[in-house]
Amino acid sequence: MATLKFPEGFLWGASVSSYQVEGGIEQCDWSKEFPAGKACDYYNNYEKFFNLAQELNHNTHRLSLEWSRVEPREGEFDEQALLTYKYMLQYLHRRKIKTFVTLWHFTLPLWMEAKGGWLSPEMPQCLARYAKKCAEVLGDEADFWITINEPMIYTTMAYVLGEFPPREKSAWRAMCLVKSFPRVHGAMYDAIKEVLPQAQVGWSENYSYIESYDKNFLARTLTRIWDYIRNGWLLDRTKDKQDFLGVNYYFHDRVKFKFRYPYIFVQNVNKQVSDIGTEIYPKGLYYVLKKLSKYNKPIYITENGIADAEDKKRTRFIKDHLFWTHKAIGQGADVRGYLHWSLVDNFEWQNGFSPRFGLVKMDYETLTTTVRGSAQIYAQICSTNQLEM
Numbered sequence: 001m002a003t004l005k006f007p008e009g010f011l012w013g014a015s016v017s018s019y020q021v022e023g024g025i026e027q028c029d030w031s032k033e034f035p036a037g038k039a040c041d042y043y044n045n046y047e048k049f050f051n052l053a054q055e056l057n058h059n060t061h062r063l064s065l066e067w068s069r070v071e072p073r074e075g076e077f078d079e080q081a082l083l084t085y086k087y088m089l090q091y092l093h094r095r096k097i098k099t100f101v102t103l104w105h106f107t108l109p110l111w112m113e114a115k116g117g118w119l120s121p122e123m124p125q126c127l128a129r130y131a132k133k134c135a136e137v138l139g140d141e142a143d144f145w146i147t148i149n150e151p152m153i154y155t156t157m158a159y160v161l162g163e164f165p166p167r168e169k170s171a172w173r174a175m176c177l178v179k180s181f182p183r184v185h186g187a188m189y190d191a192i193k194e195v196l197p198q199a200q201v202g203w204s205e206n207y208s209y210i211e212s213y214d215k216n217f218l219a220r221t222l223t224r225i226w227d228y229i230r231n232g233w234l235l236d237r238t239k240d241k242q243d244f245l246g247v248n249y250y251f252h253d254r255v256k257f258k259f260r261y262p263y264i265f266v267q268n269v270n271k272q273v274s275d276i277g278t279e280i281y282p283k284g285l286y287y288v289l290k291k292l293s294k295y296n297k298p299i300y301i302t303e304n305g306i307a308d309a310e311d312k313k314r315t316r317f318i319k320d321h322l323f324w325t326h327k328a329i330g331q332g333a334d335v336r337g338y339l340h341w342s343l344v345d346n347f348e349w350q351n352g353f354s355p356r357f358g359l360v361k362m363d364y365e366t367l368t369t370t371v372r373g374s375a376q377i378y379a380q381i382c383s384t385n386q387l388e389m
């Protein structure tokens with residue numbers, strides 16, 4: 001048995017996002033077609049969930065602010081909602097839990113949707129105004145600010161596959177959207193820094209490990225280009241305004257180019273898949289971290305998790321991903337934290353409540369929680385700052 005020690009001060013914890021756990025959010029674009037109802041009732045019971053995080057030895061927690069709560073009408077801020085978020089962060093800090101605060105995690109207030117959402121020319125100023133207000137009220141209660149969650153996943157889900165609101169399949173719009181992210185992120189970054197010059201600000205992107213399905217030269221070259229579009233293009237355009245890199249890792253894609261446009265096959269090399277068919281490929285995280293090292297920025301793994309209702313694979317999943325993370329650190333990657341997705345089962349977007357990503361199991365009828373076995377093992381890793389393999 002080997003003992004793998006993590007660097008001193010390593011951050012350990014879990015992530016959630018507002019719409020997926022809070023409950024009672026009815027003024028955003030998701031609430032019409034994909035209502036989340038009371039979800040986990042996190043907003044009213046945050047103490048319970050944060051106590052659980054503390055009992056599980058987490059020293060970090062990532063949550064998101066719900067824009068439609070904070071700014072229910074354009075330019076009108078709900079001071080009470082902002083104070084509630086402030087209390088949440090203070091509650092965590094009193095328990096010595098550091099805070100990652102995401103400003104935008106997939107949901108738009110109805111008024112922003114009516115303006116055209118992400119394709120509105122007003123998006124940079126609207127998100128910057130919101131970011132500035134949040135920075136003014138929350139101040140140092142946020143240790144890390146995440147402007148936008150997973151720009152490339154949002155683009156794909158909303159404008160390529162048409163599964164997220166506004167469910168528009170349009171290659172042209174998808175391209176316009178991708179091009180707009182550096183400007184929006186930049187405006188948010190500057191707005192936060194204006195109020196809090198010392199703040200740590202970045203975004204979380206979903207990086208997939210991509211390899212070529214066919215081994216010929218053309219296929220490999222096309223794969224490299226696709227990999228750059230998927231994982232590198234946006235980062236190269238925002239790197240001066242990323243104080244750290246937030247890494248969400250879930251996917252291993254084997255890319256096969258057929259005819260004139262790309263097909264992406266997620267080929268199961270090891271035949272181990274999650275409940276929703278995502279391949280489990282821990283080594284891909286190592287490749288992703290190694291590749292990101294060239295940016296010379298601190299890296300935080302802000303999401304990594306598995307849909308596993310029976311909790312049969314989660315322990316192995318966590319350990320294997322941490323094994324490869326540790327290896328990447330040993331080879332120079334400046335990884336400073338790991339936040340598992342998710343603290344508790346939650347509303348999994350277009351898939352509703354059935355996928356179970358939580359370290360903690362949620363009974364949505366009774367709103368009772370049960371700590372899963374894997375959460376206990378992860379708790380030992382968090383408290384000892386080391387992994388036994």
Ligand code: BGC
Nearest residue numbers: 017149150153206303341348
């Ligand atoms: C998203 C989460 C989501 C998770 C699991 C990530 O891409 O940021 O909101 O629940 O994946 O699918």
